[in-house]
Amino acid sequence: MANFELLSRLLHDSGGKILLLVMDGLGGLPRTSDGLTELETAHTPNMDRLAREGSTGLTIPVARGIAPGSGPAHLALFGYDPLHYEIGRGVLEATGIGLEVNPGDVAIRGNFCTVDGEGRITDRRAGRINSEEGAKRVALLKQIRIPGVELIVEAVQDYRFALMLRGEGLNGAIADTDPQITGVPPLPARALDPAAERTAALVNQWIAEAAKVLKGHEPANMVTLRGFAMDPALPKYSEVYKLKAACVAVYPMYKGVARLVGMDIIPTDSHDGPGDEFKRVADIWKDYDFVFCHIKYTDSRGEDGDFDAKVKVIESVDAALPILLDMQPDVVIITGDHSTPATMKSHSWHPVPTLLWAPKTHMPDRAQTYGERECMGGALGQFPASELMQLALAHANRLAKYGA
Amino acid sequence: MANFELLSRLLHDSGGKILLLVMDGLGGLPRTSDGLTELETAHTPNMDRLAREGSTGLTIPVARGIAPGSGPAHLALFGYDPLHYEIGRGVLEATGIGLEVNPGDVAIRGNFCTVDGEGRITDRRAGRINSEEGAKRVALLKQIRIPGVELIVEAVQDYRFALMLRGEGLNGAIADTDPQITGVPPLPARALDPAAERTAALVNQWIAEAAKVLKGHEPANMVTLRGFAMDPALPKYSEVYKLKAACVAVYPMYKGVARLVGMDIIPTDSHDGPGDEFKRVADIWKDYDFVFCHIKYTDSRGEDGDFDAKVKVIESVDAALPILLDMQPDVVIITGDHSTPATMKSHSWHPVPTLLWAPKTHMPDRAQTYGERECMGGALGQFPASELMQLALAHANRLAKYGA
Numbered sequence: 022m023a024n025f026e027l028l029s030r031l032l033h034d035s036g037g038k039i040l041l042l043v044m045d046g047l048g049g050l051p052r053t054s055d056g057l058t059e060l061e062t063a064h065t066p067n068m069d070r071l072a073r074e075g076s077t078g079l080t081i082p083v084a085r086g087i088a089p090g091s092g093p094a095h096l097a098l099f100g101y102d103p104l105h106y107e108i109g110r111g112v113l114e115a116t117g118i119g120l121e122v123n124p125g126d127v128a129i130r131g132n133f134c135t136v137d138g139e140g141r142i143t144d145r146r147a148g149r150i151n152s153e154e155g156a157k158r159v160a161l162l163k164q165i166r167i168p169g170v171e172l173i174v175e176a177v178q179d180y181r182f183a184l185m186l187r188g189e190g191l192n193g194a195i196a197d198t199d200p201q202i203t204g205v206p207p208l209p210a211r212a213l214d215p216a217a218e219r220t221a222a223l224v225n226q227w228i229a230e231a232a233k234v235l236k237g238h239e240p241a242n243m244v245t246l247r248g249f250a251m252d253p254a255l256p257k258y259s260e261v262y263k264l265k266a267a268c269v270a271v272y273p274m275y276k277g278v279a280r281l282v283g284m285d286i287i288p289t290d291s292h293d294g295p296g297d298e299f300k301r302v303a304d305i306w307k308d309y310d311f312v313f314c315h316i317k318y319t320d321s322r323g324e325d326g327d328f329d330a331k332v333k334v335i336e337s338v339d340a341a342l343p344i345l346l347d348m349q350p351d352v353v354i355i356t357g358d359h360s361t362p363a364t365m366k367s368h369s370w371h372p373v374p375t376l377l378w379a380p381k382t383h384m385p386d387r388a389q390t391y392g393e394r395e396c397m398g399g400a401l402g403q404f405p406a407s408e409l410m411q412l413a414l415a416h417a418n419r420l421a422k423y424g425a
Numbered sequence: 426m427a428n429f430e431l432l433s434r435l436l437h438d439s440g441g442k443i444l445l446l447v448m449d450g451l452g453g454l455p456r457t458s459d460g461l462t463e464l465e466t467a468h469t470p471n472m473d474r475l476a477r478e479g480s481t482g483l484t485i486p487v488a489r490g491i492a493p494g495s496g497p498a499h500l501a502l503f504g505y506d507p508l509h510y511e512i513g514r515g516v517l518e519a520t521g522i523g524l525e526v527n528p529g530d531v532a533i534r535g536n537f538c539t540v541d542g543e544g545r546i547t548d549r550r551a552g553r554i555n556s557e558e559g560a561k562r563v564a565l566l567k568q569i570r571i572p573g574v575e576l577i578v579e580a581v582q583d584y585r586f587a588l589m590l591r592g593e594g595l596n597g598a599i600a601d602t603d604p605q606i607t608g609v610p611p612l613p614a615r616a617l618d619p620a621a622e623r624t625a626a627l628v629n630q631w632i633a634e635a636a637k638v639l640k641g642h643e644p645a646n647m648v649t650l651r652g653f654a655m656d657p658a659l660p661k662y663s664e665v666y667k668l669k670a671a672c673v674a675v676y677p678m679y680k681g682v683a684r685l686v687g688m689d690i691i692p693t694d695s696h697d698g699p700g701d702e703f704k705r706v707a708d709i710w711k712d713y714d715f716v717f718c719h720i721k722y723t724d725s726r727g728e729d730g731d732f733d734a735k736v737k738v739i740e741s742v743d744a745a746l747p748i749l750l751d752m753q754p755d756v757v758i759i760t761g762d763h764s765t766p767a768t769m770k771s772h773s774w775h776p777v778p779t780l781l782w783a784p785k786t787h788m789p790d791r792a793q794t795y796g797e798r799e800c801m802g803g804a805l806g807q808f809p810a811s812e813l814m815q816l817a818l819a820h821a822n823r824l825a826k827y828g829a
Binding site: 024027031073074075380382384385386387398399400401402403404408411412413414415416420421422423424425 | 454455458459483487488489490491492493494495496497498507508511512514517769771772773774775776797798801802806807
């Protein structure tokens with residue numbers, strides 16, 4: 022990961038501007054051994070030019086062979102070792118729907134479930150009710166008040182919701198209430214640390230109220246709670262990199278992770294593909310040292326297993342790229358957070374094609390186009406994604422020499 | 426870095442002989458994206474043959490994106506993690522002018538400054554007096570005697586000098602006396618650790634005497650002291666590698682670092698380029714297991730921004746190379762300590778082309794010439810410079826198998 026202690030000794034207060042463009046799940050695989058990947062198939066004249074002029078390589082998101090979720094994968098791109106800095110599931114769920122998790126808040130994943138007359142769970146997912154039914158129950162949960170603590174509850178999807186407790190002296194060291202089996206009642210919230218006793222008591226009060234308001238609303242007449250977590254207290258971009266940083270992303274989850282590292286979240290509506298997001302980047306470019314721009318649909322089409330549709334998303338990004346290049350950034354990094362090969366319909370561990378273009382400082386290599394195989398022989402080699410930020414800072418002339 | 430504990434279990438007492446040829450600041454960048462680097466431009470038939478026959482790769486001096494000074498960069502080549510083993514500034518300054526820093530010595534960087542009638546600093550660099558003027562003041566400082574401690578003072582350059590205290594029970598945990606601003610007097614030497622109280626008192630006595638002898642010698646009528654440091658107590662080559670090692674270098678700084686790792690320093694005068702140094706290597710080759718030979722001017726010409734002159738230095742090294750190859754070394758490593766692209770006129774973080782030729786054990790790769798782009802696809806990959814010594818020992822058949 023980025024060596025924050027070392028960087029603190031070497032960072033200049035100023036330097037070039039950095040653009041980090043992440044196409045989620047960019048990396049892919051060919052459909053046949055002699056075929057091309059999604060990125061290699063796509064017609065990408067703009068990215069090909071950047072690859073031809075600049076440096077290429079492959080990034081390893083978390084560790085060799087480990088397919089990451091988007092949370093850890095983005096932490097790595099931001100320079101944080103995702104094995105060291107874990108974002109608890111409750112915080113991911115909450116940030117994922119756009120809730121702001123502040124220091125001291127306890128964030129929790131909630132499931133609706135079905136209990137019988139004796140309070141024993143008969144269905145851990147409440148018959149997998151849909152989002153509309155889930156939202157009706159969440160409206161009931163929103164009515165609950167517990168003295169001494171602010172309660173925030175929002176629907177996530179289907180039978181899932183997020184719960185946050187906000188107030189003084191809260192502690193998230195609490196065990197899941199989901200017993201993971203049916204035929205028994207949900208467990209009470211139990212403190213894993215004496216410091217969490219009071220929080221556990223508050224949670225148990227809330228659970229008792231939830232049981233009351235949900236009574237008769239079968240099949241979702243009870244809740245289980247999991248993944249109790251607090252703000253991971255990630256060091257912020259302004260501290261560790263001396264960068265004024267902004268995030269342009271459409272999906273709440275990515276805004277959430279960016280907010281946790283101290284980026285400003287730029288309100289963005291995308292109706293017309295990458296161009297809308299890129300225009301937002303251009304709008305705010307003059308005000309920031311670093312902008313992270315996130316494209317979701319490469320991953321979505323990979324997850325769908327739709328190779329051709331993923332190719333088209335990549336091509337639409339390339340077609341809109343001049344909007345970003347016209348800003349004349351000093352450093353442009355184009356990469357993915359992980360691979361999502363359409364052939365696998367899932368995130369994978371394959372190293373991610375990475376392109377670094379910084380015309381005053383980059384080392385050109387022999388890549389002629391932007392694609393997995395071209396990147397394999399590139400100037401950057403194959404390296405941990407969490408070291409990318411150091412390269413970005415160096416190429417932006419933001420680091421002094423180490424030692425005499 | 427080299428795994429000293431592991432090596433201690435695997436090292437043979439004998440094996441092949443290793444030559445480490447370091448061209449300072451060897452790595453470069455092309456002047457245009459479609460151009461060649463300094464090393465790629467240079468006509469180097471001898472090194473090209475070694476690259477064609479042997480293994481190539483790229484070394485990362487300290488960490489990705491970190492441009493190192495020559496001190497840390499050489500420590501890495503010698504197998505020591507430069508983030509773990511730091512050589513204090515005072516020690517670098519002293520060894521840089523050829524002073525031998527022994528265990529127990531305290532080495533300090535000194536600046537001449539100008540003070541007014543009230544003792545307040547009016548110029549922190551004494552009007553940047555030249556080396557001749559500096560030497561006159563150093564002659565005055567040499568007269569100072571303090572009971573209980575040996576004092577060594579030598580001019581460095583312009584307004585800079587080095588001071589060493591030698592004696593029993595000294596301690597270097599002392600804060601700088603340079604207040605970093607004008608309008609105030611120099612700070613007294615202040616112990617950062619109770620164990621350094623006596624040393625700080627001795628330093629303050631010396632400062633008081635320095636003020637007396639410099640009085641009236643404006644603009645350099647006072648001193649400030651910085652970078653108090655002691656011998657970093659680096660494990661020695663004879664211990665960690667079981668190698669009898671020598672250094673052939675022209676510049677004191679490199680001799681200094683080599684001395685700190687236990688190499689014998691071979692007196693060398695170079696008047697006629699690399700050939701002179703290479704003849705010195707040949708003279709002593711039979712007496713050593715390992716010789717480090719340092720070429721300075723690749724870095725100097727890179728720092729000058731003189732691309733063509735750097736090319737010429739590389740060509741002169743190649744032309745003289747047969748002197749070294751005629752010794753029939755078992756392992757030849759040719760690399761740089763860091764990159765100094767002429768286009769940047771400074772040290773940079775770019776990985777350094779590295780060539781390892783050991784005809785009995787090397788893995789030939791596809792490199793046809795010695796250059797950055799050829800090295801990108803080489804047998805050694807891209808790896809930390811501090812792991813190079815392990816490769817050298819292995820290729821010299823000096824390491825037993827690990828485990829059964």
